[in-house]
Amino acid sequence: xxxxxxxxxxxxxxxxxxxxxxxxxxxxxxxxxxxxxxxxxxxxxxxxxxxxxxxxxxxxxxxxxxxxxxxxxxxxxxxxxxxxxxxxxxxxxxxxxxxxxxxxxxxxxxxxxxxxxxxxxxxxxxxxxxxxxxxxxxxxxxxxxxxxxxxxxxxxxxxxxxxxxxxxxxxxxxxxxxxxxxxxxxxxxxxxxxxxxxxxxxxxxxxxxxxxxxxxxxxxxxxxxxxxxxxxxxxxxxxxxxxxxxxxxxxxxxxxxxxxxxxxxxxxxxxxxxxxxxxxxxxxxxxxxxxxxxxxxxxxxxxxxxxxxxxxxxxxxxxxxxxxxxxxxxxxxxxxxxxxxxxxxxxxxxxxxxxxxxxxxxxxxxxxxxxxxxxxxxxxxxxxxxxxxxxxxxxxxxxxxxxxxxxxxxxxxxxxxxxxxxxxxxxxxxxxxxxxxxxxxxxxxxxxxxxxxxxxxxxxxxxxxxxxxxxxxxxxxxxxxxxxxxxxxxxxxxxxxxxxxxxxxxxxxxxxxxxxxxxxxxxxxxxxxxxxxxxxxxxxxxxxxxxxxxxx
Numbered sequence: 001x002x003x004x005x006x007x008x009x010x011x012x013x014x015x016x017x018x019x020x021x022x023x024x025x026x027x028x029x030x031x032x033x034x035x036x037x038x039x040x041x042x043x044x045x046x047x048x049x050x051x052x053x054x055x056x057x058x059x060x061x062x063x064x065x066x067x068x069x070x071x072x073x074x075x076x077x078x079x080x081x082x083x084x085x086x087x088x089x090x091x092x093x094x095x096x097x098x099x100x101x102x103x104x105x106x107x108x109x110x111x112x113x114x115x116x117x118x119x120x121x122x123x124x125x126x127x128x129x130x131x132x133x134x135x136x137x138x139x140x141x142x143x144x145x146x147x148x149x150x151x152x153x154x155x156x157x158x159x160x161x162x163x164x165x166x167x168x169x170x171x172x173x174x175x176x177x178x179x180x181x182x183x184x185x186x187x188x189x190x191x192x193x194x195x196x197x198x199x200x201x202x203x204x205x206x207x208x209x210x211x212x213x214x215x216x217x218x219x220x221x222x223x224x225x226x227x228x229x230x231x232x233x234x235x236x237x238x239x240x241x242x243x244x245x246x247x248x249x250x251x252x253x254x255x256x257x258x259x260x261x262x263x264x265x266x267x268x269x270x271x272x273x274x275x276x277x278x279x280x281x282x283x284x285x286x287x288x289x290x291x292x293x294x295x296x297x298x299x300x301x302x303x304x305x306x307x308x309x310x311x312x313x314x315x316x317x318x319x320x321x322x323x324x325x326x327x328x329x330x331x332x333x334x335x336x337x338x339x340x341x342x343x344x345x346x347x348x349x350x351x352x353x354x355x356x357x358x359x360x361x362x363x364x365x366x367x368x369x370x371x372x373x374x375x376x377x378x379x380x381x382x383x384x385x386x387x388x389x390x391x392x393x394x395x396x397x398x399x400x401x402x403x404x405x406x407x408x409x410x411x412x413x414x415x416x417x418x419x420x421x422x423x424x425x426x427x428x429x430x431x432x433x434x435x436x437x438x439x440x441x442x443x444x445x446x447x448x449x450x451x452x453x454x455x456x457x458x459x460x461x462x463x464x465x466x467x468x469x470x471x472x473x474x475x476x477x478x479x480x481x482x483x484x485x486x487x488x489x490x491x492x493x494x495x496x497x498x499x500x501x502x503x504x505x506x507x508x509x510x511x512x513x514x515x516x517x518x519x520x521x522x523x524x525x526x527x528x529x530x531x532x533x534x535x536x537x538x539x540x541x542x543x544x545x546x547x548x549x550x551x552x
Contacts, residue, residue, distance in 0.1 A: 010052065010055050010058070010094070010097070011052070011055075012050055012052070012055065012097065012098060012101040012105070013050065013051045013052065013105075014049065014050070014051075014105060014106065014109055015046070015048055015049055015050065015051055016051075017048075018046055018049070018109075018113075019109070023113070024112070024113050027044065027113045027114055028114075028115070030042045030043075030044065031114060031195070039169070039181070039182075040167050040168060040169040040170065040181055040182070040199065040201075041167070041194060041195070041197060041199050041200045041201075041233075042194060042195050043167060043182075043184075043192065043193070043194035043195075044191075044192065044193050044194065045184050045190060045191075045192045046190060046191045046192070047187060047189070047190045048189055048190070049151065049189055049190060049191035050151075050189055050191075053189060055094075056153065056188070056189050058094050059094050059095070059098055059153065059217075060153040060215060062092055062093075062094045062095055063081070063095060063126045063153065063215065063217065064215070065092075066081045066082075066087065066092065066095070066126060067081065067082075068080065068081060068126075068128060069081070069082070072471075073420075073469075074136075074417070074418075074419040074420045074469035074471070075135065075136050075138060075419060076133075076134070076135045076136065077132065077133045077134060077135075077471075077472065078127055078128060078129045078130075078133045078134075078135065079127070079128040079129075079130070079133075080125050080126065080127050080128070081125050081126035081127075082125070083123060083124060083125055084096075084098075084099050084124040084125065084126070084217070085099065085122075085124065098217065099122065099124050102122055102124065102219075102221075103120055103122050107120070107122070107221060110147065110193075110221065114195075116146060116147075116195075117223070117224060117227070118146055118147075118221050118222065118223065118224070119144075119222050119223055119224035119225055119227075121144070121221075121222040121225070122219060122220070122221060122222070123219040123220045123222075124217060124218075124219040125217070125218065125219060126215070126216070126217055126218075127150075127214075127215070127216050127217075127218055128213050128214070128215050129163055129204065129207045129213065129214035129215075130207060130213050131207055131208070131209065131210050131211070131212070132206060132207065132474040132475065132476060133206065133207050133214075134203070134204055134205060134206040134207070134472060134474070135203055135204035136203050136312070136313075136417060136419065136472065137168060137177050137201055137202070137203045137311075137312040137313040138201070138202070138203070138313060139196070139197075139198070139199070139200050139201050139202075139313070140196045140200055140202070140220070141196055141197070141198065141200065141231060144222045144223055144225070145196040145220045145221075145222055145223075146195065146196060146220070146221050146222055146223045147193050147194065147195055147196065147220065147221045148193060148194055148196055148200070148218075148219075148220050149191065149192065149193035149218065149219060149220070149221065150165070150186075150191070150192050150193070150216045150217070150218035151189075151190075151191050151216060151217045151218070152186040152187055152188055152189070152190050152191075152192075152214075152215070152216050153188060153189075153215040153216055153217065154186055154188060154212070154213060154214050154215045154216070155188045157185060157186055157187060157188070157212070157214070158209075159185060160208065160209065161207065161208060161209040161212055161214075162205050162206050162207045162208035162209065163186050163204060163205060163206075163207045163208075163214040164183040164184060164185055164186070164204070164205045165183070165184040165186065165192055165202060165203075165204060166180045166182070166183050166184075166202060166203045166204070166205055167180065167181060167182040167183075167184070167201070167202050168180055168181065168201040168202065168203070168312065169181045170199045170201065171311070173237070174236060174237050174239075174311070175198065175199065175233075175234050175235065175236040175237060176236050176237075176239075176310070176311035176312075176313060176314075177201035177310075177311055177312045177313050178310075178311070178312075179312075180203075183205070186214055186216065195232070196220070196231070197231045197232035197233050198231045198232065198233035198234060198235050198236070199232075199233045199234075201312075201313060203312070206415075206472070206474055206475060208475055239311075239314070242406050243406070244404035244405060244406055244490065245339065245404065245405060245406075246403070246404060246405075247339065247340060247341045247343070247344045247355075247403060247405060248336070248339050248340050248341065249340070249341055250336055250339075250340070251336045251337055251340040251342060253342075255333055255336065255337060256337050256340065256342045256343075258290065258293060259289055259290060259293050259333070259334060259337050260288070260289065260290065260337075260346075261285075261287050261288055261289065261290060263287075264285060264288065264346070264350070265346070267349075270349045270350060273285075273349075273350045274349070274350060274351060274352050277350060277351045277352065277459070277461075278352060281460065281461045282448055282450075282458070282459060282460040282461070283350065283351075283457070283458070283459040283460075284450065284453075284456055284457075284458055284459075285456065285457040285459065286453070286455070286456045287455055287456075288455055288456060288457040289334075289455055291455075293330065293334075294455050296330045297330050297331055297334055298483070300329065300330050300331050301320075301331065301409070301411070301483050304320055304321070304324070304325070304331065305320070305321040305324045306318035306319060306320055306321060306411050307319055307321055309410075313419070314418075314419055315417065315418040315419060316415060316416050316417055316418075317410045317411070317412060317416050317417070317418055317470075318410060318411040318412070318413065318416065319408055319409070319410055319411075320408065320409040320410070320411070322335065331409065334485070335407065335409070335485075338407055338485060338487050339405060339407055339487075343487075344403060344489070347459070347489070350459070351459070351461065353461065353492050353493065354492065354493030355403050355489060355492055402490075402491035402493075403489055403490065403491045403492065404489070404490045404491055405487060405488065405489045405490065406486075406487070406488045406490075407485070407486060407487040407488070408485075408486055409483060409484065409485050409486075410483065410484050410486060411481055411482075411483050412470065412473050412481060412482050412483075412484070413473065413477070413481045414473050414474070414475055414477045414478065414479075414481075415472075415473060416470075416472075416473045417469075417470055417471065417472040417473065418469055418470040419469050420467035420468065420469040448460060452482050452484070461492075462488075470484075
């Protein structure tokens with residue numbers, strides 16, 4: 001049985017305007033799809049919901065005295081309380097009575113108005129959104145939830161303050177959210193609720209005003225525990241898998257070496273890089289691209305064509321339209337390099353992971369990288385020094401034949417984000433090896449955070465089940481934006497490669513290699529082996545966008 005409210009406590013009372021037959025008929029019309037508030041899904045926004053405004057203010061004051069817990073992940077950024085059910089009545093009597101009011105009066109009223117039978121289970125928490133906070137697109141659909149609700153407690157809230165409850169329509173084919181078609185402003189003492197169903201996609205837009213806080217009590221009414229729940233509407237279809245490709249031979253030695261900083265190509269550096277990777281399972285390689293090439297790529301990106309990629313419940317990013325690049329495009333050349341066997345060879349040497357097979361012999365492995373048979377080569381050396389004799393090796397024998405890759409270039413502006421997405425770990429037996437930088441497990445704790453840094457490659461070994469995301473870029477970014485080249489390699493073997501060092505050099509350069517080069521110290525200006533991982537839960541006053549390297 002639900003507990004009763006103490007007879008000596010102030011009473012929460014529903015506005016009489018929401019109890020008559022005329023209002024009930026409106027509710028039924030909305031639920032049956034015959035009202036403007038039936039779209040994009042049945043929802044109700046009831047102003048002046050409670051009759052005693054002074055009690056509403058007391059409720060707000062008591063809520064502000066509760067301990068607040070910062071919450072930040074791919075979906076949200078805000079502060080929340082524990083479930084109000086965990087608060088002691090003697091310490092928080094108004095909140096306690098409000099919860100009982102919801103379980104008793106509001107639940108019964110809602111059943112009477114809608115005809116939907118509800119159980120006594122209630123989830124209720126306080127939420128506080130400060131400047132830059134938001135809640136991204138989701139459907140609230142978890143087992144047993146019947147109606148979502150929110151009582152707004154903030155005062156003097158204007159349109160320009162943000163923090164709207166946004167409702168999305170659905171793509172008729174995929175059933176994924178498409179675009180915002182209605183916004184509900186959070187006004188004091190207004191009560192919003194909607195039925196949880198397959199298409200109840202919604203979000204809370206970013207709070208834009210400094211010094212203002214969007215305050216609410218929100219939660220869910222549930223169906224009875226003994227009722228099998230069948231959510232209304234069609235479930236979203238599975239998203240099309242991201243196409244994968246094999247590392248290509250469609251590049252030349254000159255093209256590879258023209259893009260990459262020689263500190264990362266030179267064999268004298270590989271042992272030190274590999275040692276750091278073995279310790280941390282990640283690398284942050286600064287000044288990764290040669291500066292002239294890097295600047296030419298940035299300049300081209302500023303005028304290149306991008307298309308918006310969704311759906312909003314997964315991502316909102318701008319993706320480079322590669323089909324519109326000129327044949328002699330710097331970006332086309334850059335993408336060729338990062339989709340090549342040459343990169344898999346270098347990744348093998350930087351990490352010790354098997355993306356490319358390297359034979360242990362007195363000689364080395366030399367793979368023809370030329371498109372026209374002119375003899376450009378990728379050369380690997382063993383610990384025994386330069387090969388005494390070179391021989392061409394069939395690339396099909398040398399590359400890890402299970403390795404596949406996904407790569408693209410994104411632009412992140414204000415409002416962009418990429419949520420933790422299981423597309424890139426669709427096959428849990430495959431290890432994802434990524435140049436994507438923000439990593440999180442399925443648990444609450446963050447594993448690795450990498451802040452976007454100009455011309456820096458963030459390389460992370462991603463075990464099965466580990467996801468990455470890019471935090472929402474908030475309004476503090478203004479007109480700034482950054483670009484990322486994302487490469488994910490699948491089917492990586494974890495065994496050590498047999499060669500400690502390699503180089504991408506032509507025959508004449510390779511034969512000039514000396515033992516002194518093998519002993520060269522790895523430049524601290526490019527890589528700091530003592531670099532600390534970023535602390536999780538950083539101050540929320542940044543612009544967002546944590547999680548991808550590259551930039552502008």
